[in-house]
Amino acid sequence: MTRAIKVRHVLAVLVTTLVLAPPSARADAAPALGPFALAPSPTWTGTWEGAASGTTPALPGASIRNVVHTSVGGSAARVRISNRLGTRPLQLGAVTLALQEPGAPRSPKAVAGSMRTATFGGARTVTIPAGKDLVTDPVYLPIPADANLLVSVHTPADSGPATYHRSAIQANFVAPKGNRTAEESGTAYTTAIGNWYYVTGVDVLGTSAAGSVVALGDSITDGTGSSFSANHRWPDRLADRLKALPSNRRLGVLNAGISGNRLLLEGRGPSALARLDADVLSRTGVRVVIVMEGINDLKGTPEQTRTAAFEDAYRRIVSRAHARGIRVIGATLTPYGGHGAYTPAREAVRQKVNAVIRTRGLFDAVVDFDAVVRDPARPSRILPAYDPGDHLHFNDAGMKAMADRIDLAKLTPWTP
Structure with a gap:
């Protein structure tokens, strides 16, 4: 030849x-x-996460329109649908992806012409086994950074308990009857809910971002206390800051916060140790994780009082992350004086745990959230300007102060 x-x-x-x-x-x-x-x-990067926090009764025959917020953009997306906590196979009749109408975070309306059908191995319908996640094929749609997406899911039959994220702090929508996933107007979505059903992640293709950072935490990371449907959680505020960086230092931000979550024991959702692989280490393009877990262990039932147990758990998280080449930043536990669960004895444990975080060299870096939000006159309490009224969580100003405390130079790829 x-x-x-x-x-x-x-x-x-x-x-x-x-x-x-x-x-x-x-x-x-x-x-x-x-x-x-x-x-x-082109590489995939995580742009959004909503960690599975438990189960709730299914909505057979309904369509659920989940509103999720991107941190970085790309030329296409793929969506993670979860039946991880379910007990029966999950039947999906249809899944679609669209852009939400800009300036209308509490509306189910899609941008005209943006509606796309998601497939699984080329098929529009699929059954996900109990205990498993499934990721869609690439969905070709330009995905902006800092924008809301509509991920609509139709469940034609009762597939048992639905894997969901309980506290979305975001208006999502239900069309009670029929497959309404491709409807742009959103008029069939007559019921608003505050949960994300089945959808636990979105990746984007071809972004200029250098990877992603995961925020592993409890209700403070989940956003309790911040404004509803405003994307003012501290991880959202961190994403706002990262947008100003050069593209080779920009990171997608994945929020793996679960309200009520614990470091050591199961609370609302699996413990941080139990869910580390599913919610952090297996996520797309992870370069760094910020760990803010433990406040529910020391104030919960049964309460945890052994500082050594916290230290051991943190060491295990760091070891498992380092084995994947992921950098780990430890965050101090913030004050909660004035909250109903506060006691002087528990405050003493919090101070000891924070000393471990700050001084034992467990982490690659430390972000001292406690130092930035505490009231100098009463260090066991949050500054009044940051307190939404429950003396535990943070309002929008407090969330921004926490995000502003993070040294962006520490959020860089790392090799063990």
């Missing part, structure tokens, strides 16, 4: 492969640089 014939043969094979390859395969294909060289494939 002559050289010219060989070249024509290679080109023919390449063209045939590209033409016949299914869209899901072409999504990750690299652009050609001549007949023999291919550029590196």
Whole structure:
């Protein structure tokens, strides 16, 4: 075979492969640089997360429209649908993705022309086994950073307890009857709810971000106390700051906060140790995790009083993250004097745990949230300007103060 014939043969094979390859395969294909060289494939990065916190009764026959907020953008998206905490196979009749109408965070209306059908291995319907997650094929839609997406899910039958995120602090919507997932107007979505059903993550393709950072925490990270449907949780505020960085230092932000979550024991949702793989280490493009867990252990039932138990748990998190090349930042536990669960004895434990976080060298870096939010006149309490009234959580100003405390120079890729 002559050289010219060989070249024509290679080109023919390449063209045939590209033409016949299914869209899901072409999504990750690299652009050609001549007949023999291919550029590196575009990479996926996590842009949003809502960790599975428990189960709730299913809504058979309904369509649920989840509103989720991006931290970084890209040329396409893929969505993680979870039946991780379910007990029966989850039947999905349809899943769609669209952009929410800008300036209307409490509306189920989609931007005209943005509605896309998500598939699973090319199929529009799928059944997810109990205990499992499934990720959609790439969905081709330009995804802006700092924007709301609509992820609509139709469940035609009763598939048992629904895996959900209880405290979304975001208006989501239900159309009680029928497959309304492709409806742009949103008029069938007559019921508003404050939970995310089944949807636990969104990745974007081809972003310029250098990876993602995961915030592992409890209700403070989940956003309790911040404004509803405003994306003012401290991880959201961190994402706002990261947008100003050069693209090679920008990170997607994944919020793995669960209200009521504990470091050591199961509370609302699996403990931080039990869910570390599912909610942190297996997420897309993770470079760093910020750990703010423990306040519910020392004030919960049964309360945890052994500082060594906290230290051991933190060490285990760091060890498992380092094994994946992930940097770990430890966050101090914030005050809660004036809250109903506060006692001087528990405050003494909090101070000891914070001393461990600050001084034992467990983490690659420390962010001292306690120092920035405490009242200098009463260090066991939150500054009144940051207190929404329950003396435990934080209002929008407090959430911003926490995000502003994080040293962005510490949020860089790290190799053990």
